[in-house]
Amino acid sequence: MTSPGPQALRPRLPSPLQSVDDDRFARRGVRLLVKRDDLIHPDLPGNKWRKLAPNLRAAAEAGDRALLTFGGAYSNHLRATAAAGRLLGFRTVGVVRGDELAGAPLNWSLARCAADGMVLHFVDRATYRRARDPAFLAALRDRFGAFRLIPEGGSNALAARGCTELGRELRGRADVVAVACGTGGTLAGLAAGLGPGQRALGVPVLKGGDPHFLHAAVADLQHAAFGGPRGDWSLAADFHFGGYARRTPELDAFADAFEERHGLPVERVYVAKLLFALTALVERGAFPPGSTVAAVVTGTP
Structure with missing residues (x-):
């Protein structure tokens, strides 16, 4: 690879x-x-590199310049995506499970994401479960602009x-x-x-x-x-x-x-x-x- x-x-x-x-x-x-x-x-240890690499290649080949993905408060995948964005010049957005985290001090994991330039968007758990809902994704595009969607954990056919x-x-x-x-x-x-x-x-x-x-x-x-x-x-x-x-x-x-x-x-x-x-x-x-x-x-x- x-x-x-x-x-x-x-x-x-x-x-x-x-x-x-x-x-x-x-x-x-x-x-x-x-x-x-x-x-x-x-910055992208283990399976995070193996799963993100083909998705990043596809994004670059398609001319995409922004990535949006999903994860929990301690998600290794969110950190890896944020790091990849910093290293390759992609804008990154992380949809984070748990609206109770909004406004609270960031834990070490989310702080690392933010330091690497990721925009963090906190949603409640019911909304988070709509990650594949076209209406929800359309609302995210209205808010953050065009992006390449990478699923939670980076797990898709490319990964x-x-x-x-x-x-x-x-x-x-x-x-x-x-x-x-x-x-x-x-x-x-x-x-x-x-x-x-x-x-x-x-x-x-x-x-x-x-x-x-x-x-x-x-x-x-x-x-x-x-x-x-x-x-x-x-x-x-x-x-x-x-x-x-x-x-x-x-x-x-x-x-x-x-x-x-x-x-x-x-x-x-x-x-x-x-x-x-x-x-x-x-x-x-x-x-x-x-x-x-x-x-x-x-x-x-």
């Missing part, structure tokens, strides 16, 4: 793959690897195709490749890029009212990107710890101990839940002895 723009956005690919010596896995005869996608780019390279980089390297999931775009592309006999495993970090909503989203993305199902993939639910960006003392203690044990930074919204899930699953015997499991590290703390 080539860079979508100037040198400022050039990635480090392929990202490093390193072995982690963890006795909880070793006791079960399972080898743990980590795919350091957090090192791809300092799924962009993430196939992640799977290709891991062909023959692991039996199971696991990634934390928000909107499903990375999992859709990862599964498509893996080789025969490999399985992609998604760990949802959101608490959905419908347990099948993410499965349907991934299937729809694969249909849009590739014309139908691609690869072997599944979801490991029940590791969301209450929902997006929610944390518990148990999760924090696990992440702190993993960092201390292995000297690896553990991002809390996605990566901590991924690593916790894999550790719980290996201790339940979910992976046969002799297996190699790779965890994709998609973000930085």
Whole structure:
């Protein structure tokens, strides 16, 4: 995959793959690897670069100069989009879930977006759910002018195709490749890029009212990107710890101990839940002895 723009956005690919010596896995005869996608780019780490790059190329080729997208108060995707706008000269607008945040001091994540030039537009949660409503999008265009729409999490057909390279980089390297999931775009592309006999495993970090909503989203993305199902993939639910960006003392203690044990930074919204899930699953015997499991590290703390 080539860079979508100037040198400022050039990635480090392929990202490093390193072995982690963890006795909880070793006791079960399972080898743990980590795919350091957090090192791809300092401002657009991991799956954010892989998903945004093809969308940014399409925007540049079409002559679009403004991007509008959606996200929560701690959205990695909003930060990455804002950074891409700064680096490539796009005007950016972020529609933020939660009107209660309007007028309040910005948290560190939204402050970073604003510092990179993103205009933040806060809406209530009911309005936010209208992200695909043509009338709502028309109102946003009336307010902010013409823009290229990038969906929440950056997950669309272009993004799924962009993430196939992640799977290709891991062909023959692991039996199971696991990634934390928000909107499903990375999992859709990862599964498509893996080789025969490999399985992609998604760990949802959101608490959905419908347990099948993410499965349907991934299937729809694969249909849009590739014309139908691609690869072997599944979801490991029940590791969301209450929902997006929610944390518990148990999760924090696990992440702190993993960092201390292995000297690896553990991002809390996605990566901590991924690593916790894999550790719980290996201790339940979910992976046969002799297996190699790779965890994709998609973000930085």
